[in-house]
Amino acid sequence: MSEQLDALRKKLNSAVSQRQTIENTRQEQVRTLAQFIAKLSLVCKGMDIELDNRLAAFRKSLHKGANYQDLLPVIDELTDLLSRHEANLEARFRALHQGVQAAGVNLQKRKGIPAELRRTLRHLLNTELVDAQTAVDFLPILERLVTIYDQVMASRSQQGDDDTSDNTQLQPLIDELNALSSEISLEGELAEHLRQLKSQINAASTIDNLLNASVEIMRVIVLSLSKERQSAQHFLAALNHNLSELQQAIAKTSDRSKQLDSKISAVYRQIDENINHLSEQTAQATDIQTLKETVESKLSALTEQLLSKEKLEAQQRDTLSQALHSMQSQVEALEQQVAQYETKLERQRLVSLQDGLTKLPNRIAFDERMDLELKHFKRHQTPLCLVVIDVDHFKSINDSYGHSAGDKTLQVLATAMKKSIRSTDFIARFGGEEFVMLMPNVSIDNVVRPLEKLRHTIRSIPFKFKNEQVQITVSIGVTQINADDSALSAFDRADKALYEAKNAGRDRLILSS
Numbered sequence: 001m002s003e004q005l006d007a008l009r010k011k012l013n014s015a016v017s018q019r020q021t022i023e024n025t026r027q028e029q030v031r032t033l034a035q036f037i038a039k040l041s042l043v044c045k046g047m048d049i050e051l052d053n054r055l056a057a058f059r060k061s062l063h064k065g066a067n068y069q070d071l072l073p074v075i076d077e078l079t080d081l082l083s084r085h086e087a088n089l090e091a092r093f094r095a096l097h098q099g100v101q102a103a104g105v106n107l108q109k110r111k112g113i114p115a116e117l118r119r120t121l122r123h124l125l126n127t128e129l130v131d132a133q134t135a136v137d138f139l140p141i142l143e144r145l146v147t148i149y150d151q152v153m154a155s156r157s158q159q160g161d162d163d164t165s166d167n168t169q170l171q172p173l174i175d176e177l178n179a180l181s182s183e184i185s186l187e188g189e190l191a192e193h194l195r196q197l198k199s200q201i202n203a204a205s206t207i208d209n210l211l212n213a214s215v216e217i218m219r220v221i222v223l224s225l226s227k228e229r230q231s232a233q234h235f236l237a238a239l240n241h242n243l244s245e246l247q248q249a250i251a252k253t254s255d256r257s258k259q260l261d262s263k264i265s266a267v268y269r270q271i272d273e274n275i276n277h278l279s280e281q282t283a284q285a286t287d288i289q290t291l292k293e294t295v296e297s298k299l300s301a302l303t304e305q306l307l308s309k310e311k312l313e314a315q316q317r318d319t320l321s322q323a324l325h326s327m328q329s330q331v332e333a334l335e336q337q338v339a340q341y342e343t344k345l346e347r348q349r350l351v352s353l354q355d356g357l358t359k360l361p362n363r364i365a366f367d368e369r370m371d372l373e374l375k376h377f378k379r380h381q382t383p384l385c386l387v388v389i390d391v392d393h394f395k396s397i398n399d400s401y402g403h404s405a406g407d408k409t410l411q412v413l414a415t416a417m418k419k420s421i422r423s424t425d426f427i428a429r430f431g432g433e434e435f436v437m438l439m440p441n442v443s444i445d446n447v448v449r450p451l452e453k454l455r456h457t458i459r460s461i462p463f464k465f466k467n468e469q470v471q472i473t474v475s476i477g478v479t480q481i482n483a484d485d486s487a488l489s490a491f492d493r494a495d496k497a498l499y500e501a502k503n504a505g506r507d508r509l510i511l512s513s
């Protein structure tokens with residue numbers, strides 16, 4: 001009998017270790033899910049505050065070891081939020097779309113638009129804009145574009161039907177369109193299209209040329225928005241779909257696990273009852289034969305129950321392991337989507353921080369860096385200098401040798417400046433022919449040497465246009481940041497120094513402390 005009791009003990013021990021395996025599998029699932037949610041939170045960060053918060057709460061409850069039953073309502077909420085976010089995005093796109101559409105329709109109402117332009121505008125509004133949705137960033141650009149268009153139309157009306165215009169009328173509009181197209185960051189084919197449009201703008205000799213270019217810029221923006229929208233919506237829809245599948249898989253596993261759990265509990269109860277019964281009958285047995293028979297019959301019942309319990313637990317392990325496999329592949333698919341979108345967002349972020357022409361950081365990137373350097377300066381009190389550099393008589397390069405010569409000049413100057421500064425310095429194109437630079441850990445007493453060297457490097461570049469040797473110079477204003485400075489006050493001081501340099505005859509450096 002003691003042998004049989006030993007065997008019973010062994011079986012009970014093995015039952016305990018099997019339960020441990022099931023528990024480990026469960027924990028593994030929760031870990032996988034927690035890792036995925038952590039990644040998802042990183043990517044979705046900033047898309048929607050409520051979504052951010054829910055994902056953070058979800059991650060927390062996973063770490064605390066919440067079970068599936070508790071997680072299901074949270075996943076439900078998350079799925080709802082994602083759907084709502086998708087719908088919000090749609091609504092915002094629709095509002096923007098209507099705004100641009102209304103502006104376009106107003107334009108169409110204006111008299112005197114050439115037939116060809118009217119056709120292009122109609123196509124833009126009725127076909128291309130219908131397919132496109134817009135990101136908030138582009139709205140001000142489109143609004144400005146419409147304003148320019150309006151100005152061009154006004155100037156056209158002043159001229160009557162005579163389309164030839166003198167340069168003094170066209171130039172401000174050309175400058176404005178140029179500045180505006182420099183602010184648009186695009187990639188690939190659309191960037192090339194925009195570059196060609198810029199050349200057309202600069203070669204424009206009539207108001208109609210400029211009208212055409214304005215409408216073309218609108219089309220390029222609309223096309224880029226359409227692409228962006230498709231990709232964002234595709235990502236959200238796919239994420240939503242996969243999350244729902246994951247939710248269903250968890251719900252199914254949870255149901256199945258619950259059923260098996262209650263069957264296993266019932267078997268445990270029977271085993272318990274049989275053991276109690278056995279000990280009662282053993283106590284009541286009066287002779288060894290009855291005792292033997294009682295023990296034998298109960299032991300065979302117990303063995304059967306243990307076998308059935310083992311079978312049920314094996315089923316439970318299989319169910320969990322299958323669920324784990326399918327969840328893992330779903331999570332992998334989700335992770336892949338998230339990683340792809342992340343790469344895309346990062347690429348877009350980099351493009352949006354870079355000036356298209358010179359490939360230097362642009363003004364947005366400069367503002368971000370300035371904020372960072374100011375914080376660093378305020379915390380550590382290490383010196384920081386702000387430099388503003390402006391190309392002298394740049395307009396005359398454009399006027400004498402053409403706008404593309406002007407563009408090339410800016411590219412050469414940007415490369416030269418980038419090469420001649422220290423790796424810790426930060427240079428950006430501020431706009432037009434103006435550049436800004438931040439020099440951390442350098443006080444105003446020590447900026448003269450490197451900046452004079454930079455100025456000399458630039459004036460020694462052997463530019464040659466139309467076979468003419470041309471010397472290009474820059475004027476530089478510099479200031480050291482002080483404790484009370486904001487980005488604006490420091491910039492104003494450096495800018496003032498720059499204009500002193502211009503007024504004093506250009507090609508020089510002026511310090512302002």
Ligand SMILES: Nc1nc2c(ncn2[C@@H]2O[C@H](COP(=O)(O)OP(=O)(O)OP(=O)(O)O)[C@@H](O)[C@H]2O)c(=O)[nH]1
Binds near residue numbers: 406
């Ligand atoms: N080629 C080219 N020209 C640009 C670009 N951005 C701005 N410009 C031109 O830069 C010129 C700047 O002219 P102004 O502001 O009068 O200054 P400037 O001729 O350099 O004269 P000073 O600054 O007083 O020495 C304008 O003609 C703009 O059209 C660009 O991206 N490419």
